[in-house]
Amino acid sequence: MKLRALTPILLVLMAPLVGCNDDDKKNTSTSGGSGAWAVGEDATMVRLNPEGDVWYYPLEVEGDLRAIACKGEATGVAVGDDGVVLRTDDSGETWKTIDVGTRAPLRAVILSGTTPAYIAGDGIVLRSDDDGHSFRAVPDAEADFTSVTTTAKGTYAWLTTASGQIWQLDGEVLKPVFTTSEGPLSGIAVTPDGESMVAVGAGGLVVRSDDGGAHWSSLPTPTRRDLHAVRISRTADLVVAVGAAGVVLRLDDNLGDSAQELLEPGLALRALHLAIDGQGQAVGDHGVVLRSHDAGVAWEALDLGLEEALFGLDDLHGEPHL
Incomplete structure (x- = not known):
């Protein structure tokens, strides 16, 4: 893992975590009910608990896992190449594997606080009305979708595409609501009430809506790095995004805007999770894992000894998301 130490961000390279070798790999039956989960290249899945232990999961699937979404302290859904959908309760x-009737690459998944759940991928959007136990294809999904988000109730969903569009899903009706000519969009997040949302993409692009997605505007940012994932606080006063060169972009109504690059230019952070208490993680290329205790102001690096890129991240948590 190659890291760049930049001030004022705190970056501490920690000792290797206690891990499982080929002879003592185990599942999480003894690991408790909290901790960060990451998925990635070559069906990689790892879990970190708050004490710093790490578990590696030998899964009986092939290809890359692209995203994971969790709910409460027991349920998680992971998606990836070749239409793979995995679920734990x-x-x-x-x-267990869920057959969703497609072999398309699946790139994003979200579980709401009620029963709707959504999966997005290349030329396909899947919806569930039974809390992610089964999924069906949504009509007219004619784009390569890169990310998906939903409200606490799950009534609406919004998706980004590789062609720079944002689509809204209302029931079975899927339609584009915004298009940018500035490049692909790769991440989107919404407040629990659905009023404010933000999407990120190529060249430091950040677009925002504060009227439920009816109108969008580009925001000036202090970075030109590609951005891959984003979170917005439930009060809409903080946006945190990560991307190329390990950039961590913070648009903070209280502390001001900032962008710090924590990795070498050839590496990137691909996924981000932040909880309401400020605890969070970011993961990316070459097995990079960063951890924050203050909503992304300061970060410390965890050396898991991984070589595989990590593309997706979430938390089996009792606390709400940021």
Whole structure:
């Protein structure tokens, strides 16, 4: 893992975590009900608990896992190449495959606070009305979708595309609501009430809506790096995004805007999770894992000894998301 130490961001390279070798790999049946989960290249799945232990999961699937979404302290859904969808309802002790009727690459998944759930991928959007136990294809999904978000109730969903569009899904009706000519969009997030949302993409692009997605505007940012993932606080006064060169972009109504690059230019952060208490993680290329205790102001690096890129991240959590 190659890291760049930049002030004022605190970056501490920690000792290697206690891990599982080939002889003692285990599931999470003894690991408790909290911690960060990451998925990535070559069906990689790892879990970190708050004490700093790490578990590696030997999954019986092939290809890359692209995203993971969790709910409460027991349920998680991971998606990836070749239409793979995996689900756990026992904090990862067992995983089952869900047949969703496609072989398309699946790139994003979100679970709401009620029963709707959504999966997005290349030329396909899937919707669930039974809390992610089964999914069906949404009509007219004629784009390569890169990310998806939804409200706490799950009534609406919004998706980004590789062609720079934002689409809204209302029930079975899927339609584009915004298009940019500045490049691909790769991440989107919304407040629980659906009033404010933000999407990120190529060249430091950040677009925002504060009227439920009816109108969008570009925001000036202090970075030109490609951005891959984003979170917005429930009060809409903080946006945190990550991307190329390990950039961490913070648009903060209280502390001001900032952008710090934590990795070498050839590496990137690909996914981000932040909880309401400020605890969070970011993961990316070459097995990079960063951890924050203050909503992304300061970061510390965890050396898991991974070589595989990590593309997706979430938390089996009791606390709400940021």
